[in-house]
Amino acid sequence: MKAVEANSITHRYGKITAVDDITFAVSEGELFGFIGPDGAGKTTLFRIAATLIIPSGGRMTLFGLNVVSDYRELRNHIGYMPGRFSLYQDLTVEENLQFYATIFGTTIRENYHLIEPIYKQIEPFRERRAGNLSGGMKQKLALSCALIHKPRILILDEPTTGVDAVSRTEFWEMLEGLKKEGITIVVSTPYMDEALRCDRIALIQQGRLMGIDTPEAIRTSYGRKMWAVSHPDRYRLLLALREIQIVSNPEPFGEAVHITLHEGTAPEDLNRKLENTGIHGATIKETLPGIEDVFLELMRRKPEEKSL
Amino acid sequence: MVNLMEREKVIEVRDLVKKFGAFTANDHLSFDVYRGEIFGFLGANGAGKTTAIRILCGLSRPTSGRVMVAGIDASRRPEEIKKRIGYMSQRFSLYEDLTVRENIELYGGIYGMRMKELIHRREAMLERLSFTSYGDTLIRSLPLGLRQKLSFATAVFHDPEIVFLDEPTSGVDPVTRRQFWEMIYETASQGITVFVTTHYMDEAEYCDRITIMNEGKIVALDTPSVLRQQYGTATVEELFVKITRPQRTMV
Numbered sequence: 313m314k315a316v317e318a319n320s321i322t323h324r325y326g327k328i329t330a331v332d333d334i335t336f337a338v339s340e341g342e343l344f345g346f347i348g349p350d351g352a353g354k355t356t357l358f359r360i361a362a363t364l365i366i367p368s369g370g371r372m373t374l375f376g377l378n379v380v381s382d383y384r385e386l387r388n389h390i391g392y393m394p395g396r397f398s399l400y401q402d403l404t405v406e407e408n409l410q411f412y413a414t415i416f417g418t419t420i421r422e423n424y425h426l427i428e429p430i431y432k433q434i435e436p437f438r439e440r441r442a443g444n445l446s447g448g449m450k451q452k453l454a455l456s457c458a459l460i461h462k463p464r465i466l467i468l469d470e471p472t473t474g475v476d477a478v479s480r481t482e483f484w485e486m487l488e489g490l491k492k493e494g495i496t497i498v499v500s501t502p503y504m505d506e507a508l509r510c511d512r513i514a515l516i517q518q519g520r521l522m523g524i525d526t527p528e529a530i531r532t533s534y535g536r537k538m539w540a541v542s543h544p545d546r547y548r549l550l551l552a553l554r555e556i557q558i559v560s561n562p563e564p565f566g567e568a569v570h571i572t573l574h575e576g577t578a579p580e581d582l583n584r585k586l587e588n589t590g591i592h593g594a595t596i597k598e599t600l601p602g603i604e605d606v607f608l609e610l611m612r613r614k615p616e617e618k619s620l
Numbered sequence: 621m622v623n624l625m626e627r628e629k630v631i632e633v634r635d636l637v638k639k640f641g642a643f644t645a646n647d648h649l650s651f652d653v654y655r656g657e658i659f660g661f662l663g664a665n666g667a668g669k670t671t672a673i674r675i676l677c678g679l680s681r682p683t684s685g686r687v688m689v690a691g692i693d694a695s696r697r698p699e700e701i702k703k704r705i706g707y708m709s710q711r712f713s714l715y716e717d718l719t720v721r722e723n724i725e726l727y728g729g730i731y732g733m734r735m736k737e738l739i740h741r742r743e744a745m746l747e748r749l750s751f752t753s754y755g756d757t758l759i760r761s762l763p764l765g766l767r768q769k770l771s772f773a774t775a776v777f778h779d780p781e782i783v784f785l786d787e788p789t790s791g792v793d794p795v796t797r798r799q800f801w802e803m804i805y806e807t808a809s810q811g812i813t814v815f816v817t818t819h820y821m822d823e824a825e826y827c828d829r830i831t832i833m834n835e836g837k838i839v840a841l842d843t844p845s846v847l848r849q850q851y852g853t854a855t856v857e858e859l860f861v862k863i864t865r866p867q868r869t870m871v
Binding site: 502550 | 663664665666710763764765787790791792793794795796798801802805806809819820821822823824825826844845855856857860861864865
């Protein structure tokens with residue numbers, strides 16, 4: 313039995329199709345990521361999975377239970393963390409946790425072992441009102457509240473947006489710890505580098521799935537050699553690369569610009585052309601395409617062509 | 621950039637201290653920012669970044685230390701600073717219940733632009749961004765990516781000397797993020813200094829220089845490539861984790 317089975321899920325808000333014919337499955341114990349920008353449909357899809365919205369079309373089951381007809385029973389098995397901090401700002405850390413334990417018919421003590429590695433980091437602040445916590449702390453509290461009833465599946469909607477890199481790293485380490493407990497985790501993120509931490513990922517854009525596979529398989533699907541070109545005058549380099557015929561799809565990536573070269577051309581050819589435009593001493597190194605490179609490539613393709 | 625530090629300083633900070641009661645949010649910060657520079661301000665939430673930025677924007681006064689922004693002393697005349705800067709935050713930028721044109725008119729008016737000039741510049745700006753067809757659309761009907769770009773354009777509409785960007789690209793798709801940064805590059809090349817905070821570490825690499833704050837202090841300040849070499853890391857993200865993680869006591 314799959315943890316999640318979604319078949320042709322579609323959801324419309326009036327004329328807008330937020331989720332467009334999405335089919336996927338998640339195995340029990342898997343750490344599954346939805347990678348896509350704002351407005352891609354991740355939140356809508358997650359709300360359907362969390363039994364909060366009835367989809368316009370299609371069918372979804374979690375552990376064999378239907379998200380529409382079996383929602384009552386299913387809610388006991390789901391731990392949901394929505395995109396925006398939605399706990400009670402005017403209740404303390406401890407009060408929030410107590411509240412969630414109570415409405416799920418359990419106590420903090422009963423499943424404390426599950427949340428302990430996370431909760432003990434914020435326990436010193438348990439008398440503090442949730443509204444006064446830093447971003448990283450809010451995340452930890454929200455995760456603790458989502459776990460308190462020992463769910464079989466965690467649905468986490470952009471848990472790391474707006475949080476600093478260290479907290480993000482720590483958060484993913486916590487997820488890996490939870491995975492060891494056998495909890496299925498479905499998570500969404502706009503941070504492409506986080507995709508590498510998932511067992512499998514689904515790339516989503518404008519309500520459509522562009523591909524589902526392991527992060528490695530997605531990276532190798534790129535198919536062409538990629539080059540990272542750098543030069544101290546970044547902006548000038550970017551503008552120059554756009555004008556050079558043998559270069560395709562120059563995209564800035566931090567201190568380098570990622571490009572592909574036309575068939576039959578080599579980095580030396582590019583170097584010569586750059587020198588001709590007055591850019592001297594640019595370095596050109598081969599580089600492995602990352603998830604974001606693949607994502608950008610997929611976004612460039614026409615909608616009909618979009619799939620891996 | 622090699623010649624960056626030969627330019628004039630638009631921000632000068634020496635031993636900035638800001639206390640809230642017994643709590644020291646900014647602990648003797650010292651740094652300079654040069655004209656036309658893209659200056660990245662990094663640090664965990666709670667490190668003291670927002671406190672420092674508020675002082676630089678003239679929204680709060682230092683407890684002690686010297687802070688000069690666009691030639692103005694932030695302790696003495698913070699109000700004057702506001703006229704010379706622009707500000708964009710992801711939390712609040714444009715009024716959702718006003719149209720694109722109405723928002724620009726509002727901001728232009730607040731900064732004292734004359735109506736005729738304002739309208740002329742507004743239409744030119746919309747044209748440049750290819751937003752003319754959205755001119756009478758309510759902000760709330762625009763997708764996030766467009767809003768961010770418009771927000772930024774509005775923040776520099778009155779030609780400020782410095783523009784402060786607070787996590788401007790949170791959650792935005794990778795294509796729009798790049799377009800946004802290109803707007804930043806263009807702006808900087810025109811001589812407007814850009815002071816930006818971000819949690820995207822690859823964006824830190826786009827900056828001329830970056831500073832990392834931790835627990836009220838500046839723990840690093842230099843170009844991304846110098847810092848990466850200094851700490852032996854391949855990316856700014858690794859650098860960030862290396863510098864801030866061992867010291868973190870608060871989560």
